[in-house]
Amino acid sequence: MKLRIVVLLSLFLLTQQVFTQNNQTHALVNVDVFNGEPDYLKGMTILVVTGKIKDIFKTGSRIIHDSINQIDLSGHYVLPGLIDTHIHMGMKGLSDSAEASRQEFRxxxxxxxxxxxxxxxxxxxxxxxxxLIRQGLQPGPDIYFSATVGSSDMIAKDMRLKRVTRGVGIEKAGYVIEATENLDASQAVANAIESGVSGLKFYAGVDAESIRMLTAEAHDNGLKSWAHFTVFPDRPIEVINAGVDVVSHVWGAFWQDDDVDPSLKVPFTHTDFKDARAAVFPEDLSLLDSDSPELTKLFKTMVEKDVIWDLTYVVPNPKTQELYKRYALTASKAGVTFSAGTDYFNDPGERFPALYTQIEQLVSDGILTPAQAITAATLNGAKAIGIEDDYGSVEAGKVANLLILKKNPIEDITNIRQVLFTMKNGMIFNFSDY
Ligand SMILES: [Zn+2]
Structure with a gap:
């Protein structure tokens, strides 16, 4: 009984605190604002009203009413809130241990x-x-998620799909779509929408024609089309030409090379996590050439079609990393747009989430400039999800999701670790309270 009262009381206090802060109007004063360029807008005031950026103006150019809570941020920097375009908390984390997942979201x-x-x-x-997060009852980022589209073989065998549909069954789960020849695309997309997803994820064993059909249906209904860069049996270029918005992982680009044949890897199904690498990598990596004419054409097409590459760049194996680096450098030179996805989360004992390493390494490996890396992890992430009208940059009219830093990350990207506070919907999360 006692414990219950304590729990209820702390929940009440948490809720109180959250909502008081949320209803506050703030003026962030004297701050340098990142706007996508290496040069900041200097000495600005950001007026935040009920969670939204109402206005941005030069500090001192207007009088701020006494009732408004002013926060002096002289010498500090404001970036848009960060966006990780590739996480997997819904696979195992949330269902196996909601508590551990909540610590991670926090x-x-x-x-x-x-x-x-x-x-x-x-x-x-x-x-x-x-x-729970949007209601302010749990601290965390807004979560957008996908429906998985795969071949019948994948649906039948993949252990992950069994796990995520526990208690409902794959056939009844609107967020798993079996890509068969006589699939009713409009019904499938309607079911996916019912499940609350923001996009379809094409996983494996879906031919390019089915991707095209489902993508068109998704787009007609306001959903995004997300895919592995290679959705075996087809090559990446066919996935791109099918109209998808975002492709994931560096390894997918390997299969554009004429020397490898993606149709040999059908279907790509995880019956065990151990065979994941074997399932997606060509056997002989020495056949790959990151400067091949096929790759040049692929990247050119991505630029023309405005497709975002969710690189999930950082991997633990140094040899694989070296290979990834060559592909990412070629794509970067070709002008391909990247978003920053992690595809893993690091040791919860580490202070900073894995996204920080992702951003820093894209810069230290010479793939992106600091300003580009920040854009990859903010505006490009918002575009990948399809929320760029309201998120991803510090602009009047957008939601006040901000990251305030004590030092300049353009000068040195590792300064993104100099966090003062996060603002989400106008709500403040002080770094020192963590
Ligand atoms: Zn993944």
Missing amino acids: RWIYHGVTSVRDMGGDARALAREDQ
């Missing part, structure tokens, strides 16, 4: 991560968690 929000895109998870658990 870590992310206190370190500036204000939105995430979860791939291939349990839509029921993700929708529930997202609702």
Whole structure:
């Protein structure tokens, strides 16, 4: 009984605190604002009213009413809130241990991560968690998630799909779509929408024609089309030409090379996590050439069609990393747009989430400039999810999702770790309270 009162009381206090802060109007004064360029807008005031950026103007150019809470940020920098475009909390985390997942969401929000895109998870658990977060009952980023589209073989065998549909069954889960020849695309998309997803994720064993058909249906209904860069059996260029918005992982680009044949890897199904690498990598990596004419054409087409590459760049194996680096450098020179997805989360004992390493390494490997890396992890992430009208940059009219830093990350990208506070919907999460 006692414990229950304590729990209820702390929940009440938490809720109180959250809503008081949320209803506050702030003026962030004297701050340098990142606007996508290496040069900041200097000495600005950001007026935040009920969670939205009402206005941005030069500090001192207007009088701020006494009733408004002024926060002096002289010598500090404001970036848009960070967006991780590839997480997997809905796969295992939320259903196996909601508590551990909540700790992770809490870590992310206190370190500036204000939105995430979860791939291939349990839509029921993700929708529930997202609702708690948006209500202010749990600290965390807004969660966007996907429906998985795969071949019949994948649907039958993949252990992850069994896990994410536990208790409902794959056939009845609107967020898992079996791509068969006589699939009713409009019904499938309607079911996916019912599950609360923001996009379809094409996983494996879906031919380019089915991707095209489902993508068109998704777009007609306001959903995004997300895909592995290679959705075996087809080459990446066919996935791009099918109209998808975002492709994931560096390894997908390997299969554009004429020397490898993606139709040999059908279907790509995880019956065990151990065989994941073997399932997606060509056997002989020495056949690959990151400067091949096929790659040049692929990247050119991506630029023309405005497709975002969710690189999930950082991997633990140094040899694989070296290979990834060559592909990412070629794509960067070709002008391909990247978003920053992690595809893993690091040791919860580490202070900073994995997204920080992702941003820093894209810069230290010479793939992006600091300003480009920040844009990859903010505006490009918002575009990947399809929320760029309201998120992803510090602009009047957008939601006040911000990351405030004590030092300049353009001068040195590792300064993104100099966090003062996160603001989400106008709500403040102080770094020192974490
Ligand atoms: Zn993934």
